[in-house]
Amino acid sequence: MRHISKAFPGVQALKDVSLTAYGSEVHMLVGQNGAGKSTLIKILCGAYRPNQGEFLVHGKPVHIESTRDARRLGIAVIFQEFSLVPYLDIAQNIFLGREFPGRVPCTIDRGRLHSEARRILDLLGMDADTRTKAHRLGVAQQQMVEIAKALSQDARVLVMDEPTAAISDREIETLFQIVRKLRGEGIAIIYISHRMREVFEIGDRITVLRDGANVASLRPSETTLDELVRLMVGREVDTTYRTRFCEQPGETVLDVKALDTKSGIRGASLTVRSGEIVGLAGLVGAGRTELVRAVFGADTVIRGEIVLKGRNLNGSPAEAVTLGMGLVPENRKTEGLALMCSVHDNMLAAGLRQLFPHGWYTFTKARKAVEGLIQRLRVVTTSARRPARLLSGGNQQKVVIGKWLNAGSKVFIFDEPTRGIDVGAKAEIYKVMERLVAEGAAVLVISSELPELVAVCDRAYVLRNKAVVGELSRKDLTEENILRMAMQHG
Amino acid sequence: MASLARVPGVAFLLVALGIVFSIFAHGFATLSNLLNIGIQSSTLLLLALPMTFIIMTEGLDLSMGAVLGLTGVILASVLVAGNSLIAAFGAALGVGLAFGIANGLFVVKLGLPPFVTTLGTLGIAQGMALVLTGGESVAGIGPALPKLYASKWAGIPFSILVALSMYAVFHFLLYYTRFGNYVFAIGGNREALVLAGVPAGVFHVSVYALAGLMAGFAALLLTGRMNSGHPTAAMGMEFDAIAAVIVGGTERQRGNGWLPGTVLGVLAVGVLRNGLNVMALPSSLQVASIGLLLIAALLIDSIRRIKP
Numbered sequence: 001m002r003h004i005s006k007a008f009p010g011v012q013a014l015k016d017v018s019l020t021a022y023g024s025e026v027h028m029l030v031g032q033n034g035a036g037k038s039t040l041i042k043i044l045c046g047a048y049r050p051n052q053g054e055f056l057v058h059g060k061p062v063h064i065e066s067t068r069d070a071r072r073l074g075i076a077v078i079f080q081e082f083s084l085v086p087y088l089d090i091a092q093n094i095f096l097g098r099e100f101p102g103r104v105p106c107t108i109d110r111g112r113l114h115s116e117a118r119r120i121l122d123l124l125g126m127d128a129d130t131r132t133k134a135h136r137l138g139v140a141q142q143q144m145v146e147i148a149k150a151l152s153q154d155a156r157v158l159v160m161d162e163p164t165a166a167i168s169d170r171e172i173e174t175l176f177q178i179v180r181k182l183r184g185e186g187i188a189i190i191y192i193s194h195r196m197r198e199v200f201e202i203g204d205r206i207t208v209l210r211d212g213a214n215v216a217s218l219r220p221s222e223t224t225l226d227e228l229v230r231l232m233v234g235r236e237v238d239t240t241y242r243t244r245f246c247e248q249p250g251e252t253v254l255d256v257k258a259l260d261t262k263s264g265i266r267g268a269s270l271t272v273r274s275g276e277i278v279g280l281a282g283l284v285g286a287g288r289t290e291l292v293r294a295v296f297g298a299d300t301v302i303r304g305e306i307v308l309k310g311r312n313l314n315g316s317p318a319e320a321v322t323l324g325m326g327l328v329p330e331n332r333k334t335e336g337l338a339l340m341c342s343v344h345d346n347m348l349a350a351g352l353r354q355l356f357p358h359g360w361y362t363f364t365k366a367r368k369a370v371e372g373l374i375q376r377l378r379v380v381t382t383s384a385r386r387p388a389r390l391l392s393g394g395n396q397q398k399v400v401i402g403k404w405l406n407a408g409s410k411v412f413i414f415d416e417p418t419r420g421i422d423v424g425a426k427a428e429i430y431k432v433m434e435r436l437v438a439e440g441a442a443v444l445v446i447s448s449e450l451p452e453l454v455a456v457c458d459r460a461y462v463l464r465n466k467a468v469v470g471e472l473s474r475k476d477l478t479e480e481n482i483l484r485m486a487m488q489h490g
Numbered sequence: 491m492a493s494l495a496r497v498p499g500v501a502f503l504l505v506a507l508g509i510v511f512s513i514f515a516h517g518f519a520t521l522s523n524l525l526n527i528g529i530q531s532s533t534l535l536l537l538a539l540p541m542t543f544i545i546m547t548e549g550l551d552l553s554m555g556a557v558l559g560l561t562g563v564i565l566a567s568v569l570v571a572g573n574s575l576i577a578a579f580g581a582a583l584g585v586g587l588a589f590g591i592a593n594g595l596f597v598v599k600l601g602l603p604p605f606v607t608t609l610g611t612l613g614i615a616q617g618m619a620l621v622l623t624g625g626e627s628v629a630g631i632g633p634a635l636p637k638l639y640a641s642k643w644a645g646i647p648f649s650i651l652v653a654l655s656m657y658a659v660f661h662f663l664l665y666y667t668r669f670g671n672y673v674f675a676i677g678g679n680r681e682a683l684v685l686a687g688v689p690a691g692v693f694h695v696s697v698y699a700l701a702g703l704m705a706g707f708a709a710l711l712l713t714g715r716m717n718s719g720h721p722t723a724a725m726g727m728e729f730d731a732i733a734a735v736i737v738g739g740t741e742r743q744r745g746n747g748w749l750p751g752t753v754l755g756v757l758a759v760g761v762l763r764n765g766l767n768v769m770a771l772p773s774s775l776q777v778a779s780i781g782l783l784l785i786a787a788l789l790i791d792s793i794r795r796i797k798p
Contacts, residue, residue, distance in 0.1 A: 067687075083679060083685055084682065085674055085683075086745065087674050087744065088671060088674050088675065092671055096675060096682060096686045096688075097687055097688040107666050108668060110666075135744070
């Protein structure tokens with residue numbers, strides 16, 4: 001791929017990126033969240049079309065305009081979400097859409113289907129019965145079937161998107177053996193990973209992406225972990241967001257002790273004090289959202305304690321809200337707002353009982369409360385009756401915050417608060433957070449944007465593999481430190 | 491006991507119903523009555539077979555009962571006009587197929603929710619049937635159909651024979667053909683099918699078309715049994731069909747379908763209706779009891795899933 005550029009409305013996702021995959025090589029593709037790895041892969045497999053750039057196969061220019069084109073050229077991608085049909089068996093899944101016709105029209109030559117599937121599974125050293133239905137397979141086995149599917153299509157370029165994210169160490173060993181075997185067969189492998197250990201263990205070549213551009217292409221033997229991390233972060237830290245940091249935090253308002261949850265969080269502990277903005281960092285899939293969902297009472301807790309202002313939470317969002325916790329969710333349009341309803345109605349959605357303790361709704365009181373919130377948060381809207389869907393992203397976010405302010409929340413959890421809103425609005429959101437903590441509230445913020453965390457937080461916890469692996473105080477809070485903790489070492 | 495764990499809940503229900511009715515419903519456990527259950531169930535099976543495919547693909551067809559009513563009326567009217575049985579049957583199949591294709595196109599190509607779409611076509615089919623007949627039965631269909639319906643082969647009544655052979659056709663379709671594979675795939679992971687370069691939409695529409703066609707086919711049995719066409723004869727039969735499919739263990743998610751289970755579900759509905767009939771309970775109670783059957787079967791399966 002050469003000089004690939006891709007712009008989405010409002011974002012330049014890729015700028016002049018080139019990537020060359022060589023046969024018999026494992027090419028590692030690394031970069032932070034949002035560096036453009038996924039976009040690049042989607043372009044390679046034909047799911048997106050680039051605005052600019054060209055594809056060459058064996059030196060000859062080709063067109064990839066659909067997934068079918070990519071397949072024809074021998075490019076196969078194994079995404080993290082598998083494309084298996086749960087109630088078809090292994091053989092049927094491998095040859096889905098390419099069944100061998102049987103003697104009777106429209107039927108399938110089952111004998112051949114299973115013998116061909118067997119042949120490919122043997123190649124991979126997988127001894128499962130080809131008649132096993134896909135829904136009975138574990139993640140690692142499903143992955144093998146995906147690889148088998150790619151091989152059955154004579155793939156020459158195999159792209160694997162974080163193949164080790166969901167499988168155990170032993171299965172990783174098996175996977176690596178297969179990757180090496182495939183490399184031995186002359187197949188070019190593009191391997192996306194967040195785990196530095198893997199990069200050095202099986203990579204033959206490394207390409208680093210940052211902010212949608214190539215920053216380096218190097219050999220594992222010629223580089224070090226520290227250099228890679230530096231290349232991935234790379235920019236000067238912009239600290240214009242926040243001016244005053246919290247020097248003397250107040251009392252602990254939220255105390256999470258050794259939390260295990262059904263969603264997989266293991267032994268997570270953290271504290272948030274009033275007047276503090278605390279960050280939760282980690283790569284995609286590290287368990288940040290799961291952790292805050294559990295804290296909010298939306299996910300089942302197996303073990304551990306959640307103490308909010310000295311009171312134990314027993315795990316329901318209603319209880320968390322009553323005790324003063326407010327969640328500003330990642331998907332504000334689906335989880336945070338009733339889009340068709342007005343700003344007024346949205347802002348009052350969570351705090352009716354606090355506003356009208358006797359159960360009598362009075363319109364003047366409601367209007368005053370909403371007007372107060374609009375002024376306090378500087379929500380830009382023509383009127384309080386305007387439907388929330390017509391507001392800009394930043395203003396929508398403020399409406400969600402207003403909802404919790406009205407409910408008397410003292411602990412705010414922000415999940416990716418600035419996703420999909422423009423730079424100016426981001427700064428506004430940070431100012432709102434700053435004002436909240438200045439008034440004695442406590443804020444817990446999840447963000448995938450490291451510069452954002454570094455610029456906004458007083459303290460941060462880093463998650464990896466569904467566990468809290470470290471805590472960074474203000475002076476140690478740098479992008480490099482976060483990345484180093486968030487990725488698996490040596 | 492491991493093998494017992496694989497027996498679906500509906501099988502236990504069927505046995506339980508059989509025992510209860512044998513004890514309490516006098517005249518239930520006779521050969522002629524059991525044969526009667528088979529005859530009564532055969533029309534339902536013709537609807538429940540394609541309904542299984544539709545539910546597997548995360549869809550629903552509420553119009554089947556009404557389309558069956560309409561095609562029954564058409565079949566009878568064409569016969570009354572003095573045409574051959576083949577012409578009448580062809581007309582019923584054609585109208586059924588047209589409704590099925592329309593349902594499919596609305597759902598697949600326009601992306602309308604199956605529930606709303608087929609509720610709409612239900613209304614259209616029912617309205618057409620009432621307009622065509624003025625709400626009256628269409629009688630005087632001549633001797634050809636009653637003669638065919640009364641025929642037996644090796645002692646097996648015609649309708650049961652039709653139901654058995656249709657089961658064989660659907661079983662073959664689902665488990666031995668590409669089409670069957672794709673039905674599993676449309677419900678289980680449509681994206682995978684599209685990525686494999688298969689025109690998933692065509693197969694998806696075909697599933698609905700098949701349902702319409704089978705409603706037309708079932709008109710042959712319904713009209714034969716009643717010796718006339720009646721516009722509201724099959725009203726609510728889609729409810730029985732959906733209940734039979736769900737009771738039989740087909741899931742609306744992930745494309746998990748089980749055709750033998752549908753047969754068991756149809757039999758459970760048939761036994762329940764027949765047993766209550768024999769006990770001379772009012773028909774309104776039958777509808778309620780099928781609702782109970784549905785909930786009971788789902789309950790048994792979910793309890794067994796929690797405690798394997």
